[in-house]
Amino acid sequence: MQVGIDQISFFSPNYYIDMVDLAMAREQDPNKYLIGIGQTQQAVIPPTQDAVTMAANAAESILTDTDREQLDLIIFATESGVDNSKSAAAYLQRLLGIQSYARTIEIKQACYAGTYGLMQARDYVELNPNKKVLVVASDIARYGLGTSGEVTQGGGAVAMLVTANPRIMTLERDNQFMTKEVMDFWRPVYATEARVDGKFSNDVYQSFFVELWDRYRHITGKDINDFKAFVFHLPYTKLGLKGLRKILPEADEAKQSSLLEQFEASRVDNKNIGNLYTGSLYLSLLSLLNHSHDLIAGDRIGLFSYGSGAEGEFYSGIIQENYQEALVTDQMENILSNRTKLSILEYETMFNSALMGADDRQLDGTKDPAKYILTGLREERRQYEQH
Ligand code: HMG
Numbered sequence: 001m002q003v004g005i006d007q008i009s010f011f012s013p014n015y016y017i018d019m020v021d022l023a024m025a026r027e028q029d030p031n032k033y034l035i036g037i038g039q040t041q042q043a044v045i046p047p048t049q050d051a052v053t054m055a056a057n058a059a060e061s062i063l064t065d066t067d068r069e070q071l072d073l074i075i076f077a078t079e080s081g082v083d084n085s086k087s088a089a090a091y092l093q094r095l096l097g098i099q100s101y102a103r104t105i106e107i108k109q110a111c112y113a114g115t116y117g118l119m120q121a122r123d124y125v126e127l128n129p130n131k132k133v134l135v136v137a138s139d140i141a142r143y144g145l146g147t148s149g150e151v152t153q154g155g156g157a158v159a160m161l162v163t164a165n166p167r168i169m170t171l172e173r174d175n176q177f178m179t180k181e182v183m184d185f186w187r188p189v190y191a192t193e194a195r196v197d198g199k200f201s202n203d204v205y206q207s208f209f210v211e212l213w214d215r216y217r218h219i220t221g222k223d224i225n226d227f228k229a230f231v232f233h234l235p236y237t238k239l240g241l242k243g244l245r246k247i248l249p250e251a252d253e254a255k256q257s258s259l260l261e262q263f264e265a266s267r268v269d270n271k272n273i274g275n276l277y278t279g280s281l282y283l284s285l286l287s288l289l290n291h292s293h294d295l296i297a298g299d300r301i302g303l304f305s306y307g308s309g310a311e312g313e314f315y316s317g318i319i320q321e322n323y324q325e326a327l328v329t330d331q332m333e334n335i336l337s338n339r340t341k342l343s344i345l346e347y348e349t350m351f352n353s354a355l356m357g358a359d360d361r362q363l364d365g366t367k368d369p370a371k372y373i374l375t376g377l378r379e380e381r382r383q384y385e386q387h
Contacts, residue, residue: 003125004166004317005118006132008286009328011058012156012273014369015044016339017347022151025344033151038237038267042274043339044347045140045155047355048368048375051080052088053384055138056095056372059159061328067132067161068097073124076106077113077137077278079187080155082382092136095372095384110185111233112307113137114158114278115315121162122171129164136160139277141235144193145348152236154274158282167326168289168319169301175315176216178208185308192356201308202239208312209243209304216314224250227316228299229262231288233281233306236274237267240284243304265291269332281305289327297321338369355382 019039023030033039045054055076063071076089089104107113114137121133138157143149162171184201187194209232217223224247232240244263248256269287276283281303289295299319306312342350355361355377362376365385375383 001126001129001164002166002170003122003162003164004170005160005168006163006166007062007161007326007328008168008282008289009058009062009159010156010283010286010331010335011054011370012043012276012335013045013049013054014339015046015342015347015350016041016272017044017342017344019151021344026146026150036238037151038241039151039271039274041272042151043154043156043276044342044350045354046350046368047353048363048365048373049370050082050355050374050382051078051138051140051157052082052091052095052382053370053372053374054155054157055088055092055136055159057370058138058157059092059096059134059136060371061331062159062161063096063134069099071098071132071134072102073121073131073133074098074102074104075117075120075133075135076104077108077117077135078106078139079108079110079113079277080139081106081108084189088138091384095386098134109311110307110309111235111277111280112305112311112313114282115303115305115313118160118162118171119175125162125164133162134159135162137276137279137282139279141275141277142193143196145351148198149194149196152275154276156273156276156279156283158276158279158286160282166320168323169285169317170320172316172318174216174220175313176212176219177311177313178212179311180204182310184310192354202242204308204310205233205239205306206243206246208306208310209314210246212304212312212314213247224259225255226300227259227302228295228319229266229288229292230259230302230304231266231281231284232304234267234270234275234284235280237270240267262288262292265293272336278307286332289323290332295319295323297323
């Protein structure tokens with residue numbers, strides 16, 4: 001029996017900034033952001049969205065009434081949790097109307113947690129083939145105004161349904177993973193913005209990829225020619241390209257250009273959204289599924305997951321027959337075409353108005369068209385509503 005991703009869905013809120021505008025405001029050459037970093041636009045998260053609402057908005061499109069009655073495991077991966085004790089998955093269970101006899105759990109390991117959640121889901125379904133698991137990866141990447149990390153902000157959520165005989169991609173049992181305790185990126189419990197050693201984090205990311213790929217080849221006997229495409233965790237899209245370039249010399253010229261073409265497909269959507277931390281790898285997978293012209297059933301995709309701190313994993317998945325029919329129709333096109341562009345001043349104001357602190361606050365949800373929104377804080381209880 002094969003187990004894997006049966007459905008995948010994405011959400012990001014209805015505001016963005018243009019990277020040329022940000023470059024001008026920060027007195028940088030726009031090509032540094034567009035080419036050097038590889039980002040075109042960046043999602044801006046209004047105060048009425050958080051990790052919980054974004055996850056609910058992503059999952060809504062792929063859950064049927066039967067799923068809501070039958071799901072008994074919800075795994076919520078995030079490093080933008082809204083509570084140090086209560087699981088974001090418990091909020092999700094109520095908002096999505098998932099039956100009560102379900103397990104709900106929130107997990108954290110920087111940008112790696114979504115992959116761990118997916119593998120837990122795979123193992124659970126292998127033991128219980130008639131079950132489905134909902135895995136969500138939802139985050140807001142916040143570094144701070146005027147910081148060098150600002151160009152790599154963004155946010156959104158990816159939701160995946162893991163089942164037996166999946167329609168999109170099976171998850172192979174070839175995972176190679178590793179952990180090394182390093183301080184490349186972190187966010188202390190008292191901080192709302194990430195701390196980062198930017199250049200060091202790039203180096204650790206690339207060295208993890210090379211080491212895991214070498215280990216993968218050694219253990220499985222597979223090589224670069226066994227893969228149709230490689231998708232990467234993309235904190236910014238240039239970094240995935242740097243990773244891919246490390247292994248391209250192992251392929252002949254024709255294979256190199258084919259892999260580069262697939263990589264371009266896998267970063268189209270990430271360029272317009274930015275980093276969504278633990279969901280970024282799966283947004284890149286979705287981008288590949290939506291934009292590649294020649295994926296066919298049986299193609300092997302390599303996935304590199306990286307979470308600072310640091311943990312990495314490389315594994316593969318196999319594309320399924322007619323996978324296109326299982327994708328949510330025109331989802332990304334609708335999200336992008338319904339977004340409003342903010343000036344840098346408007347973005348800065350929105351950035352500073354995020355819901356922080358313990359004081360009661362009522363938020364204006366009338367400008368947020370998403371189904372699930374955060375309407376404020378009352379007696380230190382977050383107030384969620386659905387339109
Ligand atoms: P920076 O110092 O502003 O940028 O920081 P830079 O000077 O290194 O330039 C960036 C690139 O632009 C360079 O290319 C320049 O040459 C190029 P590279 O040498 O790297 O190939 N460049 C230009 N290109 C074309 N035209 C020009 C031009 N000018 C310069 N005119 C940095 C960049 C990414 C370090 C910063 O934004 C940052 O710290 N970001 C946050 C950290 C991050 O994203 N790290 C990634 C690895 S860690 C990770 O993936 C985990 C994470 O997702 C968190 C988690 O796990 O939870 C972050």
